[in-house]
Amino acid sequence: SWLERHPSADRAALQQQLRRLQAEGIFSRCAAELLAEQTRRESEDEASFAREAEIASRHVYKNPDLFSYGEVSQRSMFDPRFVAIVEACRHGNKATPGVSMDDLRQYGLRQVLEDVYFLPVFSPSFCSALRSEFSHFSDHSPVKTGRPNTMNRDGLLLDELRPIRAWLDRLRSDWLQPLVDCLLPEAANGAKLDSHRAFTVRYLPGRDTGLGYHYDNAEATLNVCLTDSNSYHGNALYFGDLVEPKLGGGCPLISPERLEALPGVEQRLGWGLLHPGLRMHGVRRLLEGTRLNLILWLRASRLRNRLCPRCWRRPECTRLSQRYDVSTNALNQSIVKGPPLGTSARQRLYTTGCVELSNYRAVFADIAPQVMGSPVTAATARPQLQLNRAMVRRFRSSLKMRLCCCFRWRNKSLLMTSAAFERQRLCWRLCVGCVVLLLAWSLLLQNGLELRDIPVLLRDRDAPFEIRAALPKASVSASGCPANASCIAFATRAFGSYSYWNGALQPGLVPSCASDCRVLADPSEAHALLFHGFDLPSRRRLRQMRQTQPSSQLWIYYSQESPVHLLTNRCVRDCLISPWLPFAGSALAFVKEFAFPSYLLRNYPDTTEEAGYFNWTVTYRRDSTIYLPHSRLARATNNQE
Numbered sequence: 279s280w281l282e283r284h285p286s287a288d289r290a291a292l293q294q295q296l297r298r299l300q301a302e303g304i305f306s307r308c309a310a311e312l313l314a315e316q317t318r319r320e321s322e323d324e325a326s327f328a329r330e331a332e333i334a335s336r337h338v339y340k341n342p343d344l345f346s347y348g349e350v351s352q353r354s355m356f357d358p359r360f361v362a363i364v365e366a367c368r369h370g371n372k373a374t375p376g377v378s379m380d381d382l383r384q385y386g387l388r389q390v391l392e393d394v395y396f397l398p399v400f401s402p403s404f405c406s407a408l409r410s411e412f413s414h415f416s417d418h419s420p421v422k423t424g425r426p427n428t429m430n431r432d433g434l435l436l437d438e439l440r441p442i443r444a445w446l447d448r449l450r451s452d453w454l455q456p457l458v459d460c461l462l463p464e465a466a467n468g469a470k471l472d473s474h475r476a477f478t479v480r481y482l483p484g485r486d487t488g489l490g491y492h493y494d495n496a497e498a499t500l501n502v503c504l505t506d507s508n509s510y511h512g513n514a515l516y517f518g519d520l521v522e523p524k525l526g527g528g529c530p531l532i533s534p535e536r537l538e539a540l541p542g543v544e545q546r547l548g549w550g551l552l553h554p555g556l557r558m559h560g561v562r563r564l565l566e567g568t569r570l571n572l573i574l575w576l577r578a579s580r581l582r583n584r585l586c587p588r589c590w591r592r593p594e595c596t597r598l599s600q601r602y603d604v605s606t607n608a609l610n611q612s613i614v615k616g617p618p619l620g621t622s623a624r625q626r627l628y629t630t631g632c633v634e635l636s637n638y639r640a641v642f643a644d645i646a647p648q649v650m651g652s653p654v655t656a657a658t659a660r661p662q663l664q665l666n667r668a669m670v671r672r673f674r675s676s677l678k679m680r681l682c683c684c685f686r687w688r689n690k691s692l693l694m695t696s697a698a699f700e701r702q703r704l705c706w707r708l709c710v711g712c713v714v715l716l717l718a719w720s721l722l723l724q725n726g727l728e729l730r731d732i733p734v735l736l737r738d739r740d741a742p743f744e745i746r747a748a749l750p751k752a753s754v755s756a757s758g759c760p761a762n763a764s765c766i767a768f769a770t771r772a773f774g775s776y777s778y779w780n781g782a783l784q785p786g787l788v789p790s791c792a793s794d795c796r797v798l799a800d801p802s803e804a805h806a807l808l809f810h811g812f813d814l815p816s817r818r819r820l821r822q823m824r825q826t827q828p829s830s831q832l833w834i835y836y837s838q839e840s841p842v843h844l845l846t847n848r849c850v851r852d853c854l855i856s857p858w859l860p861f862a863g864s865a866l867a868f869v870k871e872f873a874f875p876s877y878l879l880r881n882y883p884d885t886t887e888e889a890g891y892f893n894w895t896v897t898y899r900r901d902s903t904i905y906l907p908h909s910r911l912a913r914a915t916n917n918q919e
């Protein structure tokens with residue numbers, strides 16, 4: 279809370295504050311409380327089972343028929359408008375035709391917020407019967423129920439009263455499931471609401487008078503007021519943001535001013551508020567009188583087994599071979615085969631897979647010395663400091679996460695369905711992924727890690743065979759160069775093939791070579807090596823070749839292309855290897871030309887390192903060693919017209 283009040287606090291101030299808190303013993307008290315709460319929760323299921331059994335054997339209900347589920351009792355139980363609303367809901371949901379909000383509005387249903395509905399549920403006479411049954415229990419039962427929840431102290435945990443729990447099971451599956459599917463399709467996402475926690479909460483001066491801003495451990499909550507609104511003042515329920523599991527859960531932060539400004543919603547005898555469990559809400563202070571509400575936290579194990587709504591992790595679930603009735607938290611003994619389940623498996627399933635306090639245990643593991651009550655001494659001062667740093671880090675990261683969550687929620691989610699939000703997130707991720715890939719690719723090329731080395735090296739293994747196949751047999755020599763002959767070899771293919779060389783050489787590359795000119799398959803014995811500019815190997819490979827080939831060997835650079843054309847073509851080949859994407863290739867070449875001038879240079883060996891390797895050039899330029907234009911203009915004779 280200190281962090282929330284000092285959002286711009288710097289690290290030093292925070293550490294100072296933490297040290298002060300530590301000196302006051304806040305952490306040890308807090309940790310001790312947490313550990314006590316952890317112990318309570320770990321044994322809570324067993325304690326609850328025991329209380330339930332004892333209540334069942336010792337408590338006598340005032341009106342045992344109240345919770346019977348016959349046709350007649352249902353009719354007197356519900357407000358007729360509630361029956362009409364649920365009936366209408368059974369014919370469709372908000373997203374599909376069948377029921378419209380107008381249909382439902384005529385039965386009194388009101389949409390208080392985007393996903394908070396106010397509707398008549400129980401008849402006033404049934405509310406009064408419930409009140410009297412509950413106060414009979416409080417006055418006469420020799421055994422008390424557990425706490426309604428961790429926030430409220432006053433009220434009954436109805437799940438420990440067997441007849442009431444059986445009634446609530448039917449209420450949940452027959453009436454509330456269609457209502458939730460229809461009005462809150464995103465809350466349970468079509469999953470079966472197969473368990474619940476049901477309790478009453480009672481507010482009266484001197485006891486519980488309000489409730490902090492929180493969300494419920496439930497997919498959906500039905501909160502029915504059992505008290506006439508004239509019998510109390512204040513105590514208004516208000517709603518805020520929705521917790522966003524996709525952003526990592528956690529309570530969205532809210533400023534005290536905004537919290538104060540959230541409008542209270544109406545409560546009315548027998549009327550209920552239906553809202554997603556993750557919709558943040560709280561209760562303002564009771565000024566006078568008493569209020570009693572019945573709350574149903576409706577849960578779907580299919581969702582909770584995927585993501586724990588308390589620690590936002592995937593829970594470790596125990597797969598059971600036996601059938602376990604989640605709604606009654608009891609094993610169906612009639613079909614149990616094999617040994618009965620141990621307590622831990624039962625517990626785990628009961629808490630739907632996640633003991634939330636195990637989380638705290640990890641968080642507070644490193645302050646164990648204080649938990650044990652050992653005072654801070656000089657010897658422990660250093661670890662204490664480190665511990666504070668670790669805590670600061672944790673506070674910071676959780677704060678960041680929550681701020682981010684708030685920001686996103688306020689700006690985007692209110693206007694979007696969660697599917698649209700997901701799509702947008704995916705889109706952002708794809709964009710970032712593409713940019714990273716492009717950057718990596720450019721760096722790879724820029725740093726001379728030549729991708730094209732691989733195909734060049736691979737292809738060259740077959741070069742001798744290909745050359746022999748491409749050139750006229752007589753001129754190719756597989757063995758060494760005869761004493762009086764002039765021998766040439768190809769260091770590269772030309773545009774990917776050796777047969778191109780055949781065509782290029784036909785006019786006679788070296789006209790003076792009249793006697794014995796040969797093409798060798800093995801470059802190491804040749805007098806001259808011919809390199810095709812477009813197919814030039816990487817700088818690394820050239821350097822390597824220069825070291826291994828005889829130093830007297832003549833290296834000839836051959837190209838009929840202009841540097842610019844060469845660049846574009848090479849880029850298409852090297853960058854994209856997709857000739858069917860020439861536009862992208864050219865665009866990339868253009869970018870590269872500006873971003874990496876060295877790339878441009880090395881494609882036309884003039885001033886670069888490669889230039890030093892070549893002794894002759896064969897290009898269209900007139901200053902080449904061998905001038906080889908693409909074509910010539912000549913005056914046509916009359917016959918050639």
Ligand SMILES: O=C(O)CCC(=O)C(=O)O
Pocket residue numbers: 427430479489494501515559561571573
């Ligand atoms: O007091 C109320 O009406 C709200 C209680 C509540 O939010 C809860 O128990 O989860």
Ligand SMILES: [Fe+2]
Pocket residue numbers: 492493494499559
């Ligand atoms: Fe709540």
